Amino acid sequence: MASIKDMRFVIHDVFDTAAHFRSLLGDDSLDRAFIDALLDEAHRYTDGELKPLNRSGDEEGCHLENGVMRTPKGFRDAYRKYIAGGWAGLLGPTEYGGQDLPPTFGIMIEELMCGANMAFSMYPGLSRGAVHALSVHGSAEQKAQFLPKLLTGEWTGTMCLTEPHAGSDVGLARTKASLQTDGSYAVTGTKIFISAGEHDLSDNIIHLVLARLDGAPAGTRGISMFVVPKIDLDGKRNTVICSAIGEKMGIHGNATCVLNFDAARGYLVGEENHGMKYMFTMTNSARIGVGQQGVSLAQAAFEASSEYAHQRLQMRSLSGPKSPDKPADPIVVHPDVRRMLLNQRCFIEGGRALAFYAGRCVDTQLFATDPEVKQQAQELLDFLTPIVKGFLTEGGFQSVNDAVQIFGGHGFIRESGVEQFVHDSRITLIYEGTTQIQGLDLLARKVLMTQGKGLTHLIAEMQ
Ligand SMILES: Cc1cc2nc3c(=O)[nH]c(=O)nc-3n(C[C@H](O)[C@H](O)[C@H](O)COP(=O)(O)OP(=O)(O)OC[C@H]3O[C@@H](n4cnc5c(N)ncnc54)[C@H](O)[C@@H]3O)c2cc1C
Numbered sequence: 001m002a003s004i005k006d007m008r009f010v011i012h013d014v015f016d017t018a019a020h021f022r023s024l025l026g027d028d029s030l031d032r033a034f035i036d037a038l039l040d041e042a043h044r045y046t047d048g049e050l051k052p053l054n055r056s057g058d059e060e061g062c063h064l065e066n067g068v069m070r071t072p073k074g075f076r077d078a079y080r081k082y083i084a085g086g087w088a089g090l091l092g093p094t095e096y097g098g099q100d101l102p103p104t105f106g107i108m109i110e111e112l113m114c115g116a117n118m119a120f121s122m123y124p125g126l127s128r129g130a131v132h133a134l135s136v137h138g139s140a141e142q143k144a145q146f147l148p149k150l151l152t153g154e155w156t157g158t159m160c161l162t163e164p165h166a167g168s169d170v171g172l173a174r175t176k177a178s179l180q181t182d183g184s185y186a187v188t189g190t191k192i193f194i195s196a197g198e199h200d201l202s203d204n205i206i207h208l209v210l211a212r213l214d215g216a217p218a219g220t221r222g223i224s225m226f227v228v229p230k231i232d233l234d235g236k237r238n239t240v241i242c243s244a245i246g247e248k249m250g251i252h253g254n255a256t257c258v259l260n261f262d263a264a265r266g267y268l269v270g271e272e273n274h275g276m277k278y279m280f281t282m283t284n285s286a287r288i289g290v291g292q293q294g295v296s297l298a299q300a301a302f303e304a305s306s307e308y309a310h311q312r313l314q315m316r317s318l319s320g321p322k323s324p325d326k327p328a329d330p331i332v333v334h335p336d337v338r339r340m341l342l343n344q345r346c347f348i349e350g351g352r353a354l355a356f357y358a359g360r361c362v363d364t365q366l367f368a369t370d371p372e373v374k375q376q377a378q379e380l381l382d383f384l385t386p387i388v389k390g391f392l393t394e395g396g397f398q399s400v401n402d403a404v405q406i407f408g409g410h411g412f413i414r415e416s417g418v419e420q421f422v423h424d425s426r427i428t429l430i431y432e433g434t435t436q437i438q439g440l441d442l443l444a445r446k447v448l449m450t451q452g453k454g455l456t457h458l459i460a461e462m463q
Pocket residue numbers: 159160161162166167168169192193194195196248256427430431432433434435436437440
């Protein structure tokens with residue numbers, strides 16, 4: 001597949017990733033051979049198991065039957081193989097069963113997973129976010145309780161922010177949490193649009209929920225984070241139920257749920273009223289992941305449209321026949337078809353490199369020992385995150401639309417498969433903060449509030 005070759009170009013030739021790991025971790029075991037072997041293995045899994053379920057999963061969708069969410073045919077088996085392959089623990093801490101590989105590996109694998117089957121890739125994607133947030137902000141007890149099974153993949157995770165009246169403005173959230181005599185909290189409220197909020201892939205689902213303690217200040221300053229397991233630690237079914245599934249435009253194989261928390265037992269993560277800050281740990285990495293979804297779908301659509309442009313025969317080249325033995329030339333000879341293919345390609349190659357560069361900043365910010373280097377990587381990453389999310393999703397959507405245009409009327413017909421890339425990629429411009437919210441974040445928080453620190457680092461590096 002073309003993307004593997006192009007991915008290797010970015011990983012090894014544009015960025016010498018083995019050298020990056022060596023200098024950052026003082027460890028040369030993550031060398032080129034290791035990276036290539038991992039990529040090949042991931043490609044075997046995604047191409048063999050996930051890609052064949054992309055279209056069927058889209059057509060079948062998820063179904064809520066008597067409180068049980070059924071994922072499309074084949075998803076359970078593919079998830080079982082995902083667990084068996086050890087993919088769930090790739091990035092998690094070793095002391096809880098993970099392999100503790102640097103986050104750049106997540107960027108590499110995610111492109112393959114999402115390009116093969118975006119709806120499926122969101123189930124493990126959300127778990128990775130939950131692992132990350134709990135690893136950084138959870139107590140020692142919570143890490144021991146939740147991380148091992150999240151890292152085997154036996155349990156999956158979610159992030160529960162959105163409520164019917166609180167979307168971009170999370171500070172309007174009304175979900176309540178009341179302290180109980182045993183130190184746990186009763187969480188009550190309704191969350192909507194919760195991806196992977198209920199499904200039949202794992203034994204348990206660990207919800208990370210934003211809620212407001214009794215008497216908490218209004219707005220984002222009064223929001224705390226709670227872990228609310230579907231099956232509680234004592235093995236009993238917790239009082240969180242999925243009351244409805246969102247019937248939506250795309251990613252039909254991923255369950256988008258309304259979750260009702262009815263005094264569900266939850267456990268406070270970190271300190272009271274710091275929930276927004278903790279959730280940002282998850283949201284920031286998820287924003288890079290969503291930006292990458294834009295590139296992954298663009299790559300998948302480009303492969304289809306490029307192949308089609310070489311096969312579809314319509315009209316003759318302006319400079320004379322290029323396939324005189326055939327009734328017409330392949331459409332790839334026409335300048336505007338070439339323009340669309342080249343637009344796709346430029347966006348994908350630049351976008352892939354940008355996402356990868358952001359991944360390297362995450363590695364550096366996590367593992368660098370020099371505090372100044374660490375700080376600089378953090379500032380650069382903060383600046384890049386809304387760009388990765390905003391630009392790569394908007395560009396990705398444009399790119400998959402170009403693919404449909406190259407297919408002409410056949411692109412509009414479901415059977416061609418390219419129409420799915422359009423309806424799947426549309427959500428990337430909305431969730432994890434709309435493009436407008438990324439714009440506000442970039443200008444207000446990442447440029448004005450920091451007096452342009454991240455921007456200055458980027459310009460210095462460009463020069
Ligand atoms: C399929 C799907 C999956 C999702 N998964 C999850 C999940 O797992 N967990 C979760 O918590 N949420 C999830 N969401 C929710 C998602 O994050 C929100 O839909 C998104 O943040 C936008 O909120 P909203 O839909 O309420 O739109 P609103 O906030 O009502 O925005 C409506 C419009 O107003 C614009 N707008 C709002 N404020 C401003 C402003 N200040 N300046 C300029 N424009 C503005 C927005 O950009 C948008 O165009 C999901 C949503 C969908 C559809």
